[in-house]
Amino acid sequence: MTWSSILIQLLNGLAGAASLFLVSAGLSLIFGVTRIVNFAHGSLYMLGLYGAYTLIETFGRTPLGFWSGVALAALLVGLAGALIEVAILRRIYRAPELFQLLATFAVVLVIKDIALFAWGPEDLVGPRAPGLRTPVEIFDKRIPLYDLVLIGIGPLVLGILWLLLTRTRWGTLVRAATQDREMVAALGVDQARLFTSVFFAGSVLAGLGGALQIPREPANLELDLSVIADAFVVTVVGGLGSIPGAFLAAIMIGVAKAFCIGIGTVQWFGVEIAFSKLTLVVEFLIMGLVLIIRPYGLLGRPPAQQRHSGEPAPPLVPPGWKVAAVWLVPLLLLPAAGDRYLVVLATDIACFALFAASLHLIMGPAGMVSFGHAAYFGIGAYAAGLLFKRAGLPMEAALALAPLAAGFAALIYGWFCVRLSGVYLAMLTLAFAQISWSIAFQWDSFTGGSNGIVGVWPAAWLASKTAYFYLALAVAAGGIALLWRVLFSPFGATLRAGRDSPLRLEAIGVELRRYQWAAFVLVGALAGAAGALFAFSKGSLSPSVISIALSTDALIMVLLGGVDTLTGPLAGAALFTWLRDEVARRTEFWRAVMGLVILAIVLIFPQGLVGGVKALVARWRRARA
Amino acid sequence: MLAVRGLHAHYGQAHILADVELEVGEGEVVALLGRNGAGKSTTLKTVSGLLPASAGEVHFLDRRIERLPPHRIARLGLGYVPEDRRIFTDLTVMENLEVGRQPGRAGAPSWDEAKLFALFPNLAAMRDRPGGRMSGGEQQMLTIARTLMGNPRCLLLDEPSEGLAPLIVEQMAAAISTLKREGLSVLLCEQNLHFARSVADRAYIIESGRMRFSGTMAALAADPALREQYLSV
Ligand SMILES: Nc1ncnc2c1ncn2[C@@H]1O[C@H](COP(=O)(O)OP(=O)(O)O)[C@@H](O)[C@H]1O
Ligand SMILES: [Mg+2]
Numbered sequence: 001m002t003w004s005s006i007l008i009q010l011l012n013g014l015a016g017a018a019s020l021f022l023v024s025a026g027l028s029l030i031f032g033v034t035r036i037v038n039f040a041h042g043s044l045y046m047l048g049l050y051g052a053y054t055l056i057e058t059f060g061r062t063p064l065g066f067w068s069g070v071a072l073a074a075l076l077v078g079l080a081g082a083l084i085e086v087a088i089l090r091r092i093y094r095a096p097e098l099f100q101l102l103a104t105f106a107v108v109l110v111i112k113d114i115a116l117f118a119w120g121p122e123d124l125v126g127p128r129a130p131g132l133r134t135p136v137e138i139f140d141k142r143i144p145l146y147d148l149v150l151i152g153i154g155p156l157v158l159g160i161l162w163l164l165l166t167r168t169r170w171g172t173l174v175r176a177a178t179q180d181r182e183m184v185a186a187l188g189v190d191q192a193r194l195f196t197s198v199f200f201a202g203s204v205l206a207g208l209g210g211a212l213q214i215p216r217e218p219a220n221l222e223l224d225l226s227v228i229a230d231a232f233v234v235t236v237v238g239g240l241g242s243i244p245g246a247f248l249a250a251i252m253i254g255v256a257k258a259f260c261i262g263i264g265t266v267q268w269f270g271v272e273i274a275f276s277k278l279t280l281v282v283e284f285l286i287m288g289l290v291l292i293i294r295p296y297g298l299l300g301r302p303p304a305q306q307r308h309s310g311e312p313a314p315p316l317v318p319p320g321w322k323v324a325a326v327w328l329v330p331l332l333l334l335p336a337a338g339d340r341y342l343v344v345l346a347t348d349i350a351c352f353a354l355f356a357a358s359l360h361l362i363m364g365p366a367g368m369v370s371f372g373h374a375a376y377f378g379i380g381a382y383a384a385g386l387l388f389k390r391a392g393l394p395m396e397a398a399l400a401l402a403p404l405a406a407g408f409a410a411l412i413y414g415w416f417c418v419r420l421s422g423v424y425l426a427m428l429t430l431a432f433a434q435i436s437w438s439i440a441f442q443w444d445s446f447t448g449g450s451n452g453i454v455g456v457w458p459a460a461w462l463a464s465k466t467a468y469f470y471l472a473l474a475v476a477a478g479g480i481a482l483l484w485r486v487l488f489s490p491f492g493a494t495l496r497a498g499r500d501s502p503l504r505l506e507a508i509g510v511e512l513r514r515y516q517w518a519a520f521v522l523v524g525a526l527a528g529a530a531g532a533l534f535a536f537s538k539g540s541l542s543p544s545v546i547s548i549a550l551s552t553d554a555l556i557m558v559l560l561g562g563v564d565t566l567t568g569p570l571a572g573a574a575l576f577t578w579l580r581d582e583v584a585r586r587t588e589f590w591r592a593v594m595g596l597v598i599l600a601i602v603l604i605f606p607q608g609l610v611g612g613v614k615a616l617v618a619r620w621r622r623a624r625a
Numbered sequence: 626m627l628a629v630r631g632l633h634a635h636y637g638q639a640h641i642l643a644d645v646e647l648e649v650g651e652g653e654v655v656a657l658l659g660r661n662g663a664g665k666s667t668t669l670k671t672v673s674g675l676l677p678a679s680a681g682e683v684h685f686l687d688r689r690i691e692r693l694p695p696h697r698i699a700r701l702g703l704g705y706v707p708e709d710r711r712i713f714t715d716l717t718v719m720e721n722l723e724v725g726r727q728p729g730r731a732g733a734p735s736w737d738e739a740k741l742f743a744l745f746p747n748l749a750a751m752r753d754r755p756g757g758r759m760s761g762g763e764q765q766m767l768t769i770a771r772t773l774m775g776n777p778r779c780l781l782l783d784e785p786s787e788g789l790a791p792l793i794v795e796q797m798a799a800a801i802s803t804l805k806r807e808g809l810s811v812l813l814c815e816q817n818l819h820f821a822r823s824v825a826d827r828a829y830i831i832e833s834g835r836m837r838f839s840g841t842m843a844a845l846a847a848d849p850a851l852r853e854q855y856l857s858v
Contacts, residue, residue: 169723169726172716172720172724173724175713175715175716175720176713176720176724179713179715179716180711180713182675182695183707183711183713184724185694185695185696185699186673186674186675186695186696186699186707187696187699187724187725187727187771187772187775188696188699188700188725188727188775189696189724191694191696
């Protein structure tokens with residue numbers, strides 16, 4: 001590499017960092033004040049990009065048209081964010097934090113379909129920035145003038161934000177609320193209005209980040225989740241709630257990505273290293289490294305203990321044999337109904353129920369929320385597929401070994417994860433999932449790349465849908481029974497105690513991390529079993545079995561059913577899988593329908609479905625007594 | 626001015642306050658005494674709307690406030706000063722005061738920075754110091770000053786003397802007397818009987834979330850058995 005090409009990559013990276021910084025700063029601002037991890041933030045970015053596309057087409061491709069289109073798109077996205085806060089989130093601020101997360105998942109689904117409806121499925125390539133199209137010559141290389149403008153916008157916005165936060169009453173209130181929002185309310189500040197304004201500001205930043213990308217990146221429907229993953233990484237690397245931290249982290253990651261593209265493939269000591277393939281994982285590698293060295297990010301500090309007079313989690317009730325029988329008997333008889341379609345659906349549900357139950361143990365009783373649980377499901381699926389197709393093992397052996405592979409991945413990933421807690425832990429799990437996904441997606445020669453693996457069919461004796469259903473049911477029931485056994489063993493009690501009062505456990509000499517690590521491996525292996533079962537039931541698999549979308553599906557299942565009950569995640573898995581199937585057969589816009597259903601449930605039953613039904617039953621009993 | 630009737634409060638399943646009754650008249654300083662864990666702070670949190678009341682009524686200036694959110698209660702002129710101070714540690718003294726700022730209201734003494742610095746001279750020298758780099762006594766003064774920026778008519782003060790050096794406690798007593806002269810009503814939670822006697826007109830005693838005594842400071846002073854039973858350290 002020559003000096004001039006290094007400089008060009010540096011400038012490229014800085015230009016890419018601008019949008020990354022804007023969207024992350026917005027996320028950080030919103031999280032700081034409201035403590036909501038806004039999964040829909042990437043969707044707002046996507047709306048900004050689409051909005052800018054349409055507005056610029058309307059206003060004309062002139063400098064005035066371009067810049068007013070960008071500004072108006074950002075403003076409209078800001079209004080959309082404020083609307084989400086007022087219409088949805090404001091109603092559930094008193095609900096458990098995870099429920100707010102669930103609501104933002106639902107918003108992601110709805111916005112994706114709004115974009116699909118309004119702009120269609122094709123990528124939209126926006127105009128180059130009028131007046132800034134001419135490339136600038138630096139040494140012997142060329143770089144678009146627009147990129148240089150972008151490089152300036154990052155620090156400019158940082159400066160404006162800094163002035164707003166330190167020189168205005170609004171900024172003072174925002175910083176105070178970031179530390180102790182209850183005290184701010186006790187001093188007479190209307191939290192609702194403050195939150196709405198913060199959502200507006202944060203969403204404007206997301207929209208602006210998206211709109212400014214229009215000359216560099218086509219608008220497409222995958223942006224929502226890919227951008228939210230990037231923004232999480234930047235926020236966590238920089239330190240949650242630290243805007244200068246987000247700026248630093250965005251630059252680090254933007255530049256690292258640009259260099260990976262720029263370096264391309266090189267020979268080092270005879271080994272070929274494809275740096276360009278690293279672009280998808282480099283940010284996650286940086287994040288893993290930073291979090292190990294500085295667990296709260298570059299400029300972050302240990303999170304302020306936000307006070308809330310919330311209720312403690314209710315005790316879990318071990319399920320009785322009678323209840324289990326009531327559920328199992330009809331399931332065993334299900335194939336007798338003779339509906340092949342129903343059997344296939346029930347097989348799916350069995351896989352996802354085990355998947356959701358494994359996620360439930362780690363996020364509920366063990367108190368470690370995972371945003372990337374699909375990693376283990378997917379690694380299980382890939383292990384099964386690869387052992388079967390490439391190693392030529394019999395299907396039974398592949399199925400039996402797959403959970404070991406997933407458990408092994410959990411052993412490695414978990415070692416890092418248990419060193420963190422809360423949102424940082426969740427983001428790290430997401431990072432590991434994304435790394436796994438990238439490997440599956442890019443390693444064409446081994447994993448089949450984006451095509452995945454086909455011809456993963458079960459052995460002859462399991463070839464009928466009914467036989468396979470019984471296998472799935474047996475594995476799922478066995479796995480769930482094992483999870484529940486563990487939960488009510490002394491091991492499970494330690495995990496729960498660790499969630500409720502980690503310090504007390506440490507004080508009596510319990511090494512909580514080892515328990516959490518073991519729990520990671522256990523749920524990883526079981527999620528892997530679910531993934532392997534799923535792969536053989538479909539006959540093929542693709543990188544989507546490790547996608548963020550699948551991780552969020554699992555979170556939705558658990559949260560929909562309710563974290564505070566054992567049967568909740570199973571009910572959630574069944575409802576979600578069935579509903580998606582029903583809706584997807586009827587409309588192209590099944591995501592929006594799912595999102596609206598989830599929102600309705602969130603607003604009506606803030607304790608989750610099973611919790612809500614239990615509360616209803618209790619009220620009904622009391623009314624009769 | 627402030628009247629609490631049959632108030633109950635819970636933390637989760639735990640029943641903390643049972644049938645609490647108390648009253649604070651216009652311009653009066655009333656002490657709410659009790660041992661650690663008796664329910665003093667819980668009473669103030671419930672009155673100020675931070676903890677929902679499970680039953681009972683809170684009247685302030687002839688309005689029912691037990692269902693209002695905290696910011697509405699504060700805006701009616703009922704100022705809350707928490708026991709653990711809850712200073713915004715990243716914000717400077719001036720910024721902490723800014724968070725408390727509310728428009729002036731009729732019938733209440735009005736405050737600004739200059740007047741507050743006169744009340745708490747220690748603060749005047751550290752306008753730009755972050756709240757996290759102040760001593761306990763300075764933080765205690767700041768937390769009171771911050772609430773006063775909202776120009777309250779009645780102040781809920783939770784153990785302002787806790788953990789302070791004797792000299793600072795005296796300054797605090799003087800400040801509370803000044804507030805009283807300005808016409809502010811104060812409900813003062815205390816364990817320090819000596820401090821409470823120097824500023825309060827009347828007293829209540831709470832124990833295990835129930836009211837055990839209500840009367841003048843003089844009556845309490847005349848009854849050593851009462852002090853022995855509910856207050857002795
Ligand atoms: N956040 C809380 N959760 C559960 N119980 C609490 C909480 N805060 C206080 N308590 C309990 O409520 C009772 C009254 O506490 P408090 O009002 O703080 O007493 P005081 O202020 O008189 O010392 C105590 O028994 C205490 O243990
Ligand atoms: Mg107290």
